[in-house]
Amino acid sequence: MPHIKVNGANIYYEEQGSGKETIFFSHGLLWSTKLYENQVAELKKHYRCITFDFRGQGQSEVTDSGYDMETLCEDAVALIKALNGAPCHFAGLSMGGFVGMRIAARYPELLKSLILLETSSDPEPKENLGKYRLLNFIARYLGLGILTGQVMPIMFGKKFLNDPLRKSLKQEMIARLAGNNRIGITRAIKGVIERNGVYEEIKKIKTPTLIIVGDQDVATVPAKSERIHGQISGSKLVVIPGAGHTATIEEPVAVNKTIIDFLSTQR
Numbered sequence: 139m140p141h142i143k144v145n146g147a148n149i150y151y152e153e154q155g156s157g158k159e160t161i162f163f164s165h166g167l168l169w170s171t172k173l174y175e176n177q178v179a180e181l182k183k184h185y186r187c188i189t190f191d192f193r194g195q196g197q198s199e200v201t202d203s204g205y206d207m208e209t210l211c212e213d214a215v216a217l218i219k220a221l222n223g224a225p226c227h228f229a230g231l232s233m234g235g236f237v238g239m240r241i242a243a244r245y246p247e248l249l250k251s252l253i254l255l256e257t258s259s260d261p262e263p264k265e266n267l268g269k270y271r272l273l274n275f276i277a278r279y280l281g282l283g284i285l286t287g288q289v290m291p292i293m294f295g296k297k298f299l300n301d302p303l304r305k306s307l308k309q310e311m312i313a314r315l316a317g318n319n320r321i322g323i324t325r326a327i328k329g330v331i332e333r334n335g336v337y338e339e340i341k342k343i344k345t346p347t348l349i350i351v352g353d354q355d356v357a358t359v360p361a362k363s364e365r366i367h368g369q370i371s372g373s374k375l376v377v378i379p380g381a382g383h384t385a386t387i388e389e390p391v392a393v394n395k396t397i398i399d400f401l402s403t404q405r
Contacts, residue, residue, distance in 0.1 A: 144216035147204060150197035151190035155182025160223040163189040164214060164234030167330050168315055170196030176390035190217060194322030205329030211240040218248050229253035231386060232358060239336050242343045251404050252347045253397060256355050256383050258362040259337040270331045278324040283316035295354030295382025340369050347373040348400040352381025
């Protein structure tokens with residue numbers, strides 16, 4: 139699959155399916171294009187689906203700088219334009235949602251709709267900063283492999299973690315975490331935990347918006363999604379039972395139905 143140079147970074151992306159409308163999928167911190175494999179498998183039947191890796195993650199270039207949310211927003215904007223995707227549907231999970239909200243507020247002409255999953259419009263809570271900085275320091279010098287025991291309960295709900303039928307999938311997700319580039323991922327983590335909030339800015343969003351959150355999400359608790367819902371006029375909020383911070387993997391059937399139902403109203 140190809141790379142493309144945008145905004146000073148060599149970005150990896152995958153394009154599948156075809157249709158009159160394009161969906162861009164923007165992954166969360168520590169993950170990659172694979173975060174949306176279940177959604178693309180279904181949606182590519184009717185849409186042009188483009189997934190991409192943020193700089194420093196997945197197969198994209200590990201750049202020296204540019205990991206703040208403002209630069210990542212400009213990366214995504216440049217990618218949408220370079221791939222002739224506008225106006226597109228833009229789906230963003232967690233960090234991908236931080237980027238999606240910025241695009242919708244600043245570049246509304248690029249979007250047909252906005253789909254936010256397990257995200258927040260606020261800065262990282264101060265009580266989390268010390269813990270995350272320590273974990274990031276360890277990840278920088280020893281890799282994420284030794285931290286999966288601490289990270290998995292943040293990323294996934296108890297239903298997924300305790301399901302014996304999904305043991306192999308759980309091991310696969312652990313392997314994906316451990317496989318992150320140490321330099322790229324620690325720069326990306328720093329960009330996320332030091333981000334500015336956009337709560338006041340998202341009042342400007344007029345793009346049709348769907349907000350999805352798992353009821354077991356501990357990283358961006360459902361109250362964070364309710365807060366976004368209250369700030370974006372006309373938005374729709376859906377809570378996915380049994381899902382944590384990674385609903386696209388944990389409860390793909392429910393997520394797919396929710397997205398398909400929403401997109402059917404945007405035609």
